[in-house]
Amino acid sequence: MYTTVNENGVLNNYPTEPQVYCAEYPAIWEQRNYVIQGAIATMFVTALVLVAFAVS
DSSP states (O other): OOEEEOTTOOEEEOOOOOOOOOOOOOOHHHHHHHHHHHHHHHHHHHHHHHHHHHHO
16 A cells, blocks of 8 residues: 655545556447437426426
């Protein structure tokens, strides 16, 4: 564990940093899932707004 003590005697514990890696571009089936999720979310929000207008 890496620790340091500052001028006031306070102990500072620094966390270990995770290994950095580059993100990979999503596969075609993952992109299709994102489009489906976006469409479902859009329909859900639209339905909520329409219900809110109908109730008010």
